Amino acid sequence: MASNVLVAALPALPAGGVRARRVLIGIAIAFIALFLVLPLSVIFAQAFSLGAGAYAAALADPDVRAALLLTLGIAVIAVPLNTAFGLAASWCLARFRFRGRGAIVALIELPLSVSPVVAGLLLVSLFGRSALLGGFLESHGIRVIFAVPGMILATLFVTFPFVARELIPLAEAQGSEEEQAAITLGASGWQTFLRMSLPKLRWGLLYGVLLCNARAVGEFGAVSVVSGAVPGQTNTLPLEIQTLYDGYRVQAAFAAASLLAGLAIVTLVLKAALEWRHRDELRATRRAHIP
Amino acid sequence: MSTRIEITGLYKALAGQVVLDGIDLTVPPGELTALLGPSGSGKTTLLRMIAGLDRPDRGAVLFDGEDALARPARERGVGFVFQHYALFRHMTVARNIGFGLAVRKVPQARIEEKVAALLRLVQLEFLGGRYPAQLSGGQRQRVALARALAIEPRVLLLDEPFGALDAVVRRDLRRWLRRLHREMHITTVFVTHDQEEAFELADRVVVVNGGRIRQSGTPMQLYREPADSFVYRFLGEANEVPCRIENGFVIADAGFPLGRASVRTGNGTAYLRPHQLMVRPEETGAWRITEVVASGPTSRIGLARGGLSLEASLATGQVLALGLEAKMTVEVEITGGMVVADTAATPAPLLPASRLARPHLADRRVELEG
Numbered sequence: 104m105a106s107n108v109l110v111a112a113l114p115a116l117p118a119g120g121v122r123a124r125r126v127l128i129g130i131a132i133a134f135i136a137l138f139l140v141l142p143l144s145v146i147f148a149q150a151f152s153l154g155a156g157a158y159a160a161a162l163a164d165p166d167v168r169a170a171l172l173l174t175l176g177i178a179v180i181a182v183p184l185n186t187a188f189g190l191a192a193s194w195c196l197a198r199f200r201f202r203g204r205g206a207i208v209a210l211i212e213l214p215l216s217v218s219p220v221v222a223g224l225l226l227v228s229l230f231g232r233s234a235l236l237g238g239f240l241e242s243h244g245i246r247v248i249f250a251v252p253g254m255i256l257a258t259l260f261v262t263f264p265f266v267a268r269e270l271i272p273l274a275e276a277q278g279s280e281e282e283q284a285a286i287t288l289g290a291s292g293w294q295t296f297l298r299m300s301l302p303k304l305r306w307g308l309l310y311g312v313l314l315c316n317a318r319a320v321g322e323f324g325a326v327s328v329v330s331g332a333v334p335g336q337t338n339t340l341p342l343e344i345q346t347l348y349d350g351y352r353v354q355a356a357f358a359a360a361s362l363l364a365g366l367a368i369v370t371l372v373l374k375a376a377l378e379w380r381h382r383d384e385l386r387a388t389r390r391a392h393i394p
Numbered sequence: 395m396s397t398r399i400e401i402t403g404l405y406k407a408l409a410g411q412v413v414l415d416g417i418d419l420t421v422p423p424g425e426l427t428a429l430l431g432p433s434g435s436g437k438t439t440l441l442r443m444i445a446g447l448d449r450p451d452r453g454a455v456l457f458d459g460e461d462a463l464a465r466p467a468r469e470r471g472v473g474f475v476f477q478h479y480a481l482f483r484h485m486t487v488a489r490n491i492g493f494g495l496a497v498r499k500v501p502q503a504r505i506e507e508k509v510a511a512l513l514r515l516v517q518l519e520f521l522g523g524r525y526p527a528q529l530s531g532g533q534r535q536r537v538a539l540a541r542a543l544a545i546e547p548r549v550l551l552l553d554e555p556f557g558a559l560d561a562v563v564r565r566d567l568r569r570w571l572r573r574l575h576r577e578m579h580i581t582t583v584f585v586t587h588d589q590e591e592a593f594e595l596a597d598r599v600v601v602v603n604g605g606r607i608r609q610s611g612t613p614m615q616l617y618r619e620p621a622d623s624f625v626y627r628f629l630g631e632a633n634e635v636p637c638r639i640e641n642g643f644v645i646a647d648a649g650f651p652l653g654r655a656s657v658r659t660g661n662g663t664a665y666l667r668p669h670q671l672m673v674r675p676e677e678t679g680a681w682r683i684t685e686v687v688a689s690g691p692t693s694r695i696g697l698a699r700g701g702l703s704l705e706a707s708l709a710t711g712q713v714l715a716l717g718l719e720a721k722m723t724v725e726v727e728i729t730g731g732m733v734v735a736d737t738a739a740t741p742a743p744l745l746p747a748s749r750l751a752r753p754h755l756a757d758r759r760v761e762l763e764g
Contacts, residue, residue: 288494
């Protein structure tokens with residue numbers, strides 16, 4: 104709302120300003136078309152280059168199906184865990200001031216600045232067969248590296264910051280006065296969290312979960328190091344796409360890629376639909392936030 | 395149903411800083427009490443402790459004789475209105491007001507009934523479906539109040555309730571709250587740094603400074619018999635005049651008499667409110683007007699005599715009628731004030747000396763009696 108007031112208060116642009124504005128908008132649109140819309144259409148064009156039948160056949164391939172299921176399975180485990188972590192971290196960091204708080208905030212961001220490949224190697228060095236921890240687990244029949252547990256760990260590591268990063272500044276900006284008010288009105292700690300803190304954060308939470316999910320589904324580097332890339336067993340969708348592409352099955356690779364692209368588009372549409380449905384509430388409650 | 399609040403020996407230190415230094419206070423049932431003090435005086439901390447949002451290091455808070463500190467905030471039955479209202483921004487006005495009932499698992503129909511009644515009470519019948527961000531400051535304030543009242547609190551606490559509002563809204567809300575309190579009769583404590591607000595609203599005003607209660611009483615008592623110079627100065631603008639007292643006569647260090655006081659002798663300070671100085675033009679007068687600043691219905695007059703500067707306030711109409719303007723020579727009559735002698739613990743009222751209009755006479759009398 105504040106931004107509307109600001110826009111209204113701006114003086115009218117002179118004629119030269121109008122031209123500059125058109126040029127800038129034109130550049131932005133051209134850029135989006137070139138780097139976002141074009142590649143996305145190319146994916147679908149390539150996927151259907153041999154006709155709808157070939158497309159369906161590529162998706163019916165058991166390896167592609169297994170990869171899709173594995174990808175979704177890993178996301179189903181990693182996203183809720185990191186969501187719970189992000190909520191706990193933002194709750195704690197926004198409310199309490201303690202020694203080492205700054206260090207925790209910085210550490211949460213670490214996975215973003217570390218190359219995913221390094222993250223994968225780190226896991227190998229910890230859980231590999233020759234490593235202490237890995238050897239111990241192996242002797243108890245638990246295989247981490249070159250197996251699904253390692254891939255889940257890698258995904259957890261890489262997607263660790265997304266929800267927390269979205270929520271911490273939001274929780275900090277909102278403060279805890281509303282929670283205090285809820286308590287004086289008779290709410291228990293749990294009621295305060297469910298009815299106050301969670302709803303206050305829910306849009307940030309939604310964006311965080313979407314980002315986290317997108318990364319979990321699309322992660323390549325870290326997962327590729329620990330997966331061993333066995334088609335039908337430890338290949339996620341991104342790894343399967345590479346396997347197909349390396350095997351000169353370009354159309355099949357693009358068909359699989361279209362699944363990932365489709366997932367992204369569905370997510371975007373869902374988000375837009377949610378925002379549209381709750382537009383009144385969003386307009387009323389949003390602050391400068393919302394990416 | 396009104397609750398008596400008794401507070402004894404409340405003490406709190408934060409990071410080595412004493413915030414509350416032994417507060418003793420009783421708020422009689424149904425009374426409207428103001429905690430008045432400058433920022434950092436500890437008044438808000440005191441309020442939060444009554445609510446259970448902060449804990450004291452020592453001391454007791456009793457509601458009708460039972461230990462309130464033993465109960466957590468959520469069980470104290472306290473309605474708290476936060477300075478910035480702390481409305482739940484993701485909830486409509488109606489759900490804000492009904493929140494305290496909803497968490498108590500009151501049936502939905504009963505909640506709706508009660509919310510409707512409260513919306514009527516705070517005169518916001520048609521805004522139940524709005525979100526807090528869509529309301530004006532005054533409306534938010536009233537929603538916060540309705541929300542606090544919904545749980546039928548034993549005690550109503552308000553932290554700077556009008557601080558964030560503009561002057562006109564503030565005045566209207568103040569009167570409205572005063573009426574509301576008269577009707578509901580809930581024991582109410584509010585915090586303010588604005589003496590005018592405290593005086594207009596409260597049955598009793600408690601002046602707090604440095605974590606201690608400096609004085610408490612009715613607005614009239616405080617105004618007429620301030621316990622010390624802090625209270626006096628905090629309750630309104632005051633001219634401070636260094637003076638000496640000789641046999642009951644108060645003489646400014648600048649060399650002329652101010653009036654009489656029941657103090658015998660010694661050095662001290664006289665405090666004169668601007669409205670206690672009567673100004674009239676007099677060609678042979680001892681005072682000079684340094685400036686006249688008209689600010690609405692009252693005007694400030696700067697006065698000087700023998701190196702002493704004072705400020706008087708007069709009705710603007712009177713200033714015009716008397717034709718007062720800068721550089722004019724005038725006579726000043728001091729109609730009242732307060733004297734604090736260095737030797738005395740309590741201040742004494744400054745009484746007008748009837749002959750002050752002819753200062754040399756009073757001067758001579760001082761000489762005679764001295």
